Amino acid sequence: MKSVAVLHASQLVTLAGPERPRVGPEMSDLAIIRDGGMLIRDGKIDIIGSSAEIKKKATDCEIVDARGRLVVPGFVDAHTHPVFAANRLDDFERRARGETYEQIAAAGGGIWSTVEKTRAASEPDLFEQGKKHANWFLKCGTTTVEAKSGYGLTVEDELKILRVIRRLNEETPIEFVPTFLGAHAVPREWRQSEYIDLVINEMLPRVASEKLAEFCDVFCERGYFDIAQSREILAAAKKLGLKLRIHADQLTNSGAAKLAAEFKATTADHLEKTDEQGIAALKAAEVQPVLLPGSVYALGSTDYPRAREMIDAGLAVVIATDFNPGSSPTVSMPMILSLACTQMKMSPAEAITASTINAAYSLGRGDKIGSLETGKLATFSIFDCQDYRELAYWFGFSQMHSVYVRGERVMDKN
Ligand SMILES: [Zn+2]
Numbered sequence: 001m002k003s004v005a006v007l008h009a010s011q012l013v014t015l016a017g018p019e020r021p022r023v024g025p026e027m028s029d030l031a032i033i034r035d036g037g038m039l040i041r042d043g044k045i046d047i048i049g050s051s052a053e054i055k056k057k058a059t060d061c062e063i064v065d066a067r068g069r070l071v072v073p074g075f076v077d078a079h080t081h082p083v084f085a086a087n088r089l090d091d092f093e094r095r096a097r098g099e100t101y102e103q104i105a106a107a108g109g110g111i112w113s114t115v116e117k118t119r120a121a122s123e124p125d126l127f128e129q130g131k132k133h134a135n136w137f138l139k140c141g142t143t144t145v146e147a148k149s150g151y152g153l154t155v156e157d158e159l160k161i162l163r164v165i166r167r168l169n170e171e172t173p174i175e176f177v178p179t180f181l182g183a184h185a186v187p188r189e190w191r192q193s194e195y196i197d198l199v200i201n202e203m204l205p206r207v208a209s210e211k212l213a214e215f216c217d218v219f220c221e222r223g224y225f226d227i228a229q230s231r232e233i234l235a236a237a238k239k240l241g242l243k244l245r246i247h248a249d250q251l252t253n254s255g256a257a258k259l260a261a262e263f264k265a266t267t268a269d270h271l272e273k274t275d276e277q278g279i280a281a282l283k284a285a286e287v288q289p290v291l292l293p294g295s296v297y298a299l300g301s302t303d304y305p306r307a308r309e310m311i312d313a314g315l316a317v318v319i320a321t322d323f324n325p326g327s328s329p330t331v332s333m334p335m336i337l338s339l340a341c342t343q344m345k346m347s348p349a350e351a352i353t354a355s356t357i358n359a360a361y362s363l364g365r366g367d368k369i370g371s372l373e374t375g376k377l378a379t380f381s382i383f384d385c386q387d388y389r390e391l392a393y394w395f396g397f398s399q400m401h402s403v404y405v406r407g408e409r410v411m412d413k414n
Contacts, residue, residue: 043406215242246269293305
């Protein structure tokens with residue numbers, strides 16, 4: 001049995017607390033142990049407490065001396081699109097010149113350019129690019145990543161992307177949680193109603209029978225999939241045993257948050273345009289909001305979701321990167337913490353809760369990760385700072401010192 005003792009964390013941010021997502025004032029309680037330590041056996045936390053106490057019990061152990069650095073649970077990124085080919089540099093430059101989404105799409109950019117390149121890419125090539133992204137996540141202290149398909153939009157290409165996600169889960173230190181997003185957009189070659197039939201009658205049954213996804217997601221938005229169409233797809237997914245996440249109310253207040261409530265979806269994501277009624281519906285159905293300030297920032301908008309109202313209403317708020325090549329080209333959870341505090345007026349403590357324990361519950365893994373408590377996985381990051389608020393305060397670079405998954409060091413800054 002392998003044992004590891006972690007000693008001398010300036011702050012050991014445990015997030016110990018009730019066995020459920022945190023709401024309201026609970027989001028501000030990080031349960032910090034100063035000069036903290038942990039005893040790890042077989043990848044799990046055995047004892048957690050003061051360094052002095054752990055030191056006494058640490059016989060015959062490998063010692064990890066944090067030397068006064070910050071220790072926090074590995075970040076859990078609950079909304080990403082990490083498997084795609086190439087990038088969207090031209091779109092980025094056009095946006096900087098002031099061109100609109102429509103102009104960019106007309107010039108051959110937008111999601112279509114990514115779909116075409118992803119269809120053309122081989123499975124090994126997509127895996128190699130995905131591995132590079134996995135490495136970026138680790139460098140920012142992220143150890144669990146929800147990963148959506150959605151750049152294939154044919155039966156074979158969607159399955160190809162989901163198989164790449166499965167292989168990334170098996171062959172990198174990160175745990176990838178797969179989500180099927182065949183309803184990301186209607187491909188050019190299909191009429192909308194026919195494409196929805198394809199998603200429901202061909203894609204979803206294959207995804208479910210090959211166990212390639214835990215969740216199904218729909219881009220519920222004007223010009224993509226409206227409420228009735230989204231309802232059809234979500235009902236079919238639910239019947240097959242998939243859990244639900246929804247891209248909701250990003251560009252318009254379409255009623256998608258209420259649809260998420262109707263289905264008791266696990267999460268409703270984006271919510272930039274969601275109003276009080278939408279917030280109340282989410283609360284009544286206990287749907288977790290996943291807020292994605294990186295995409296608001298990268299699109300040059302100022303329309304951030306109403307995080308404060310959601311927290312005050314008692315929602316178990318999650319924040320995530322929305323990593324994708326078009327609207328949110330970042331894997332950096334510390335950057336998202338910065339945006340959460342400066343743009344959405346969350347406190348640094350609330351932002352950490354939203355990116356660890358609450359995010360873990362939104363992926364059905366709150367019993368294993370997201371906090372550092374006896375019996376949970378020893379999956380954590382050490383940062384080159386002393387105070388948890390520094391994670392959100394210094395922005396634009398990674399303070400990661402080292403990252404551990406199940407008690408094993410998988411990344412360090414050198
Ligand atoms: Zn997204």
